[in-house]
Amino acid sequence: MSRTPTTPATTAASAVSAATPPTAADERDLVARLQKGEAAAYEQVVRDNGPRMLAVARRILTDESDAQDAVQEAFLSAFRSIAKFEGGSLVSTWLHRITVNACLMRLRKKRRLDEVSLDGMLPGFSPEGYVTKPTDTWVDRPSSMEQAELRATVRAAIDKLPEHYRIVLILRDIEAMDTAQTASLLETTEAAVKIRLHRARQALRELLDPSLRDHPDSSAVPSVRVPSPKNQSAASVATKNSGA
Amino acid sequence: MSRGSPDPQPPQLTADMLARLKSGDKLCCRDFSDFLMAYLDGELGCDVACRFDQHLAKCPPCKTYVETYRATVDLAKESCCPKANPQLGKMPQELVNAILHAVTSEKKCE
Numbered sequence: 001m002s003r004t005p006t007t008p009a010t011t012a013a014s015a016v017s018a019a020t021p022p023t024a025a026d027e028r029d030l031v032a033r034l035q036k037g038e039a040a041a042y043e044q045v046v047r048d049n050g051p052r053m054l055a056v057a058r059r060i061l062t063d064e065s066d067a068q069d070a071v072q073e074a075f076l077s078a079f080r081s082i083a084k085f086e087g088g089s090l091v092s093t094w095l096h097r098i099t100v101n102a103c104l105m106r107l108r109k110k111r112r113l114d115e116v117s118l119d120g121m122l123p124g125f126s127p128e129g130y131v132t133k134p135t136d137t138w139v140d141r142p143s144s145m146e147q148a149e150l151r152a153t154v155r156a157a158i159d160k161l162p163e164h165y166r167i168v169l170i171l172r173d174i175e176a177m178d179t180a181q182t183a184s185l186l187e188t189t190e191a192a193v194k195i196r197l198h199r200a201r202q203a204l205r206e207l208l209d210p211s212l213r214d215h216p217d218s219s220a221v222p223s224v225r226v227p228s229p230k231n232q233s234a235a236s237v238a239t240k241n242s243g244a
Numbered sequence: 245m246s247r248g249s250p251d252p253q254p255p256q257l258t259a260d261m262l263a264r265l266k267s268g269d270k271l272c273c274r275d276f277s278d279f280l281m282a283y284l285d286g287e288l289g290c291d292v293a294c295r296f297d298q299h300l301a302k303c304p305p306c307k308t309y310v311e312t313y314r315a316t317v318d319l320a321k322e323s324c325c326p327k328a329n330p331q332l333g334k335m336p337q338e339l340v341n342a343i344l345h346a347v348t349s350e351k352k353c354e
Contacts, residue, residue, distance in 0.1 A: 008345035037351060040346075046343050051333035055326055068339050075343045076350065122307075129272030135305040138312050154323035173317055174324045205316040212312075 027091060034082045044074060049092055053099040059170050060103040062159060070106055074099040100171065100185055107163065118165060121203035138212040157207040165200035172197050265292050271299045276306045280313060
């Protein structure tokens with residue numbers, strides 16, 4: 001998708017908007033102007049919502065070019081269907097959903113949402129169902145300088161999750177979508193969303209554990225545990241058996 | 245999740261395990277781990293939740309697991325929020341221009 005600049009830059013690059021929420025009257029006015037095809041209204045919507053939409057796209061699609069293309073597609077898709085917008089939600093909420101959809105379409109095209117097993121990223125248990133390895137507490141929250149490093153570690157760990165699980169974690173825990181919305185966007189059931197979210201959190205915990213343990217020297221736990229088939233949790237076995 | 249890909253199918257497993265828990269069978273760490281999210285979300289019945297509470301009170305590894313599980317969720321939220329990543333929401337001016345240009349072009353074609 002082309003991103004050739006066509007008009008002079010009118011403002012500096014904008015950051016995520018922290019503007020106060022629009023009133024109902026503002027929203028009605030904005031939608032009416034969009035439906036009339038007012039260029040200034042389109043520009044206002046792009047400037048007000050673009051940064052947030054791009055942040056969402058960057059979280060879901062790790063590739064910058066893909067993220068920008070998805071945002072452009074989302075705006076075009078939204079403006080094409082603005083005549084049908086009935087004001088059931090805020091424009092920003094509507095755009096958020098369209099952006100997530102555009103991102104998921106891209107992932108589907110790339111077949112990055114194919115099922116991948118989480119084996120090796122879930123906790124291991126003895127055949128009797130008890131913990132086999134010591135569970136250590138985690139260090140207290142680090143200083144602000146270390147905080148940046150920690151956040152980078154967490155983001156890198158999230159990116160290591162299989163796509164199938166990473167997306168659910170992002171939509172539910174980070175984008176704060178509810179289970180029903182997530183299930184609808186992912187074309188699956190609410191039960192499946194809940195299971196994937198729990199497993200994604202468990203896997204992320206396993207990935208972070210070596211970096212955050214209070215007593216790293218005593219850790220006998222590798223960065224990713226690979227339990228023997230006997231010691232896999234019931235959930236892990238169910239995942240494997242179901243092909244998830 | 246994606247079109248054509250199978251969903252995980254633990255409902256049967258879940259039903260079996262819940263039935264087992266309700267029947268009074270001993271709760272193990274694996275049960276606790278598998279049903280942790282439902283427990284934290286208050287989705288287990290009172291009787292089962294009480295048995296989870298009892299297990300938690302006498303199982304330090306599971307207690308630590310719950311704490312680190314919760315910390316994982318908090319860390320994921322904090323690490324990905326725009327406040328922690330000011331760069332995440334920076335929108336290049338050329339992208340704004342490209343979107344507005346594409347919109348204008350579409351309007352002209354209508």
